[in-house]
Amino acid sequence: MSVDQLRLWARLESLSRLTDPDRPWTRRSFTSRFLEGRAWLAAEFRAAGLETAIDAGGNLIGRIEGTEQGLKPILIGSHSDTVPSGGRYDGILGVLAALEVAQSLIESGTRLRHPLEVVDFLAEEPSEFEGLSCIGSRAMSGALTPQHLALRRADGMSLEEGIAYVGGRPAEIALSARRPGSIAAYLEVHIEQGRVLENEAKPVGIVTDIVGIRRERITVTGRADHAGATPMPLRSDALVGAARLIEAAYGRALATSGDEQPLVATFGKIEVSPNAANAVPGEVVMTLEVRSGNEAAVSTFGTALVRDVQPELAALRLAVTAEPISNVAPVACAPAVRTAIADAAKANDLGTRDLPSGAGHDGVFVSRLGPIGMIFVPCLDGRSHAPEEAIEPGQAADGARALAGAVSLLDERLD
Amino acid sequence: MSVDQLRLWARLESLSRLTDPDRPWTRRSFTSRFLEGRAWLAAEFRAAGLETAIDAGGNLIGRIEGTEQGLKPILIGSHSDTVPSGGRYDGILGVLAALEVAQSLIESGTRLRHPLEVVDFLAEEPSEFEGLSCIGSRAMSGALTPQHLALRRADGMSLEEGIAYVGGRPAEIALSARRPGSIAAYLEVHIEQGRVLENEAKPVGIVTDIVGIRRERITVTGRADHAGATPMPLRSDALVGAARLIEAAYGRALATSGDEQPLVATFGKIEVSPNAANAVPGEVVMTLEVRSGNEAAVSTFGTALVRDVQPELAALRLAVTAEPISNVAPVACAPAVRTAIADAAKANDLGTRDLPSGAGHDGVFVSRLGPIGMIFVPCLDGRSHAPEEAIEPGQAADGARALAGAVSLLDERLD
Numbered sequence: 001m002s003v004d005q006l007r008l009w010a011r012l013e014s015l016s017r018l019t020d021p022d023r024p025w026t027r028r029s030f031t032s033r034f035l036e037g038r039a040w041l042a043a044e045f046r047a048a049g050l051e052t053a054i055d056a057g058g059n060l061i062g063r064i065e066g067t068e069q070g071l072k073p074i075l076i077g078s079h080s081d082t083v084p085s086g087g088r089y090d091g092i093l094g095v096l097a098a099l100e101v102a103q104s105l106i107e108s109g110t111r112l113r114h115p116l117e118v119v120d121f122l123a124e125e126p127s128e129f130e131g132l133s134c135i136g137s138r139a140m141s142g143a144l145t146p147q148h149l150a151l152r153r154a155d156g157m158s159l160e161e162g163i164a165y166v167g168g169r170p171a172e173i174a175l176s177a178r179r180p181g182s183i184a185a186y187l188e189v190h191i192e193q194g195r196v197l198e199n200e201a202k203p204v205g206i207v208t209d210i211v212g213i214r215r216e217r218i219t220v221t222g223r224a225d226h227a228g229a230t231p232m233p234l235r236s237d238a239l240v241g242a243a244r245l246i247e248a249a250y251g252r253a254l255a256t257s258g259d260e261q262p263l264v265a266t267f268g269k270i271e272v273s274p275n276a277a278n279a280v281p282g283e284v285v286m287t288l289e290v291r292s293g294n295e296a297a298v299s300t301f302g303t304a305l306v307r308d309v310q311p312e313l314a315a316l317r318l319a320v321t322a323e324p325i326s327n328v329a330p331v332a333c334a335p336a337v338r339t340a341i342a343d344a345a346k347a348n349d350l351g352t353r354d355l356p357s358g359a360g361h362d363g364v365f366v367s368r369l370g371p372i373g374m375i376f377v378p379c380l381d382g383r384s385h386a387p388e389e390a391i392e393p394g395q396a397a398d399g400a401r402a403l404a405g406a407v408s409l410l411d412e413r414l415d
Numbered sequence: 416m417s418v419d420q421l422r423l424w425a426r427l428e429s430l431s432r433l434t435d436p437d438r439p440w441t442r443r444s445f446t447s448r449f450l451e452g453r454a455w456l457a458a459e460f461r462a463a464g465l466e467t468a469i470d471a472g473g474n475l476i477g478r479i480e481g482t483e484q485g486l487k488p489i490l491i492g493s494h495s496d497t498v499p500s501g502g503r504y505d506g507i508l509g510v511l512a513a514l515e516v517a518q519s520l521i522e523s524g525t526r527l528r529h530p531l532e533v534v535d536f537l538a539e540e541p542s543e544f545e546g547l548s549c550i551g552s553r554a555m556s557g558a559l560t561p562q563h564l565a566l567r568r569a570d571g572m573s574l575e576e577g578i579a580y581v582g583g584r585p586a587e588i589a590l591s592a593r594r595p596g597s598i599a600a601y602l603e604v605h606i607e608q609g610r611v612l613e614n615e616a617k618p619v620g621i622v623t624d625i626v627g628i629r630r631e632r633i634t635v636t637g638r639a640d641h642a643g644a645t646p647m648p649l650r651s652d653a654l655v656g657a658a659r660l661i662e663a664a665y666g667r668a669l670a671t672s673g674d675e676q677p678l679v680a681t682f683g684k685i686e687v688s689p690n691a692a693n694a695v696p697g698e699v700v701m702t703l704e705v706r707s708g709n710e711a712a713v714s715t716f717g718t719a720l721v722r723d724v725q726p727e728l729a730a731l732r733l734a735v736t737a738e739p740i741s742n743v744a745p746v747a748c749a750p751a752v753r754t755a756i757a758d759a760a761k762a763n764d765l766g767t768r769d770l771p772s773g774a775g776h777d778g779v780f781v782s783r784l785g786p787i788g789m790i791f792v793p794c795l796d797g798r799s800h801a802p803e804e805a806i807e808p809g810q811a812a813d814g815a816r817a818l819a820g821a822v823s824l825l826d827e828r829l830d
Contacts, residue, residue, distance in 0.1 A: 193643075199649070225797065226800065227679065234609070242661075243661035243665075244662065262647070268654075276684060
């Protein structure tokens with residue numbers, strides 16, 4: 001099965017250009033621009049020979065039946081919505097690579113044993129409904145709750161109404177959700193959104209895990225004092241304590257770089273009060289975000305950091321507390337799927353690199369239904385969720401080739 | 416000469432109660448509340464027997480002539496304006512202690528050789544005129560410029576109009592400014608606004624210097640990246656670099672604690688971008704404020720800090736720059752005045768402690784006219800510029816006693 005690089009690239013160009021003209025490359029979920037993209041996609045799906053429909057949760061699905069009765073479907077795809085001002089390839093590469101694989105199969109006369117479904121999941125990116133993401137994959141996997149459906153965006157529209165607006169049937173979501181074990185596998189091609197593959201000149205990344213993400217609010221409390229009238233030994237400078245935590249977190253996370261499941265720790269958000277040039281900082285509130293495929297490492301990092309640095313902070317006359325904000329468990333990619341991707345890449349002479357996905361994806365929810373895997377391709381300078389996001393036609397095609405090969409192998413290997 | 420503690424305290428209570436009722440203890444310069452305080456003060460000055468007038472720059476001055484012709488005046492005083500919501504004793508203690516000293520002299524029949532002037536300087540605190548402070552002492556010492564007089568506050572009033580509003584004569588300021596060498600000495604009693612005297616149970620602080628204050632804008636530049644998709648070794652986290660600078664500045668300043676002229680260094684203000692939980696910080700802009708009586712130490716601290724930490728930041732793939740924002744040179748208190756305060760305190764059995772003034776005061780400008788000195792008294796828990804600012808009647812009286820003794824000694828010792 002060969003992949004048509006020119007056709008894939010032409011489709012990437014066509015769909016990405018369906019953008020809000022004043023802020024490329026934007027196609028936000030639940031907008032008329034999104035429906036424009038969906039209409040174009042549905043027409044392409046049908047022209048390629050896919051049986052195309054929108055499911056209850058608002059996912060656009062194109063299907064080819066398999067040759068053997070009773071086998072579960074193999075799902076391939078991604079999403080066609082974007083964040084504001086970013087996402088030229090984030091999402092649509094996975095949908096269009098999947099379409100290319102399906103069309104190549106049809107055109108080559110190859111029939112798979114399993115049904116094959118090309119899925120454009122609804123609203124993978126944080127939506128206007130209080131930032132809820134992965135709406136379509138949540139719906140498909142039974143994880144979209146009535147509370148979610150009641151969320152309203154600023155103009156008053158509810159998510160329930162939003163799903164109907166894009167052609168879903170919200171009333172049927174609960175009953176039509178797929179059951180655990182109901183899919184043979186799910187594979188997604190996606191840009192890496194980082195620089196690992198580019199730095200190592202590897203065309204294919206085999207995702208090991210979609211990392212768990214834990215956020216904690218770390219508060220360092222000292223005492224706000226007049227910066228002129230308070231000698232150094234009498235200070236309780238909360239920012240000095242915060243600096244110690246920032247350095248310790250960086251050092252500890254950096255030390256896991258060689259691990260099989262490395263961890264990243266980020267103090268990305270920090271608020272200092274009173275935040276005046278002539279005031280000793282009295283309080284610092286920071287968000288610690290920890291991500292890793294290693295669930296135990298994610299859940300203990302913040303607690304251990306605070307516990308170990310606390311004596312140093314006490315010596316600086318500072319108190320420190322940590323409260324959890326959110327916690328999402330990591331999801332491991334299935335060994336069978338990872339192996340199929342590796343074998344397919346090898347057969348195509350594509351070098352590979354195992355790496356975690358540091359960002360969340362629909363696979364987190366689809367993993368409830370069956371084994372998942374992800375294929376990463378390099379993107380220019382790791383830029384993503386920004387207008388500069390860029391890939392080369394050959395990089396897109398490499399991802400599609402690895403996907404095509406992995407689908408063929410899984411179709412042979414799985415029941 | 417004895418000081419009347421009850422009278423001094425009663426006056427502190429009376430004047431501090433002339434406050435905006437909804438935000439004690441507030442008497443902002445250039446307001447009707449300020450004029451109310453000034454009217455009360457002028458009446459007290461006159462009742463005590465002082466020849467009382469407002470000078471061109473809007474300073475309220477009560478004068479007693481000396482016994483010897485041709486001697487320069489000794490000035491004592493402080494200011495009666497406050498910051499918003501703070502300043503129950505900050506300022507008025509110095510004015511009312513000076514009034515108490517003058518009145519005690521008159522009542523005891525003691526005549527000084529030198530003229531004595533009790534001064535309530537106009538607008539020592541940052542004013543509504545773009546934050547300009549020490550307006551009266553600038554005017555008296557020839558440091559108030561036409562540009563200053565043209566400053567306007569939000570309601571459109573110019574400083575020139577403001578000075579006229581409080582009874583000054585702005586057109587005469589330039590010509591009536593006093594000349595360098597025109598005063599015998601200036602002494603001011605003030606609350607410490609810190610905790611050094613309280614911690615060491617010393618009733619009198621002898622100010623060694625009014626510190627120099629240098630502010631620099633320190634910018635650490637890294638690269639904003641996705642916190643999930645960027646492994647630790649590929650990051651250029653500006654906040655990690657900022658943390659290193661914060662810790663280094665703290666350690667270096669702390670190491671000067673035992674010096675004769677210690678230095679304080681504060682990173683009080685910090686802005687991180689993009690400042691999002693899931694973004695590696697790309698840039699941090701901080702204000703470094705350095706204060707010390709040691710002018711060379713103040714001027715070189717930031718440059719040396721950045722130079723020495725720069726290699727560590729480069730290893731973290733970070734750039735760092737420093738730009739000066741402002742620089743005020745330190746002012747040394749005159750040895751003769753410091754000695755007089757020390758001798759007076761000893762004669763009154765008051766323990767003393769040499770210490771710098773970390774905050775600015777009118778003495779910075781008055782020092783252009785002659786030798787200056789400052790007497791600090793402890794304040795509760797170092798709180799100042801806040802509603803909680805508090806002193807005891809005995810602490811106020813100790814300051815007045817040290818002032819009275821120092822004025823007598825200087826009157827004997829100076830020509």
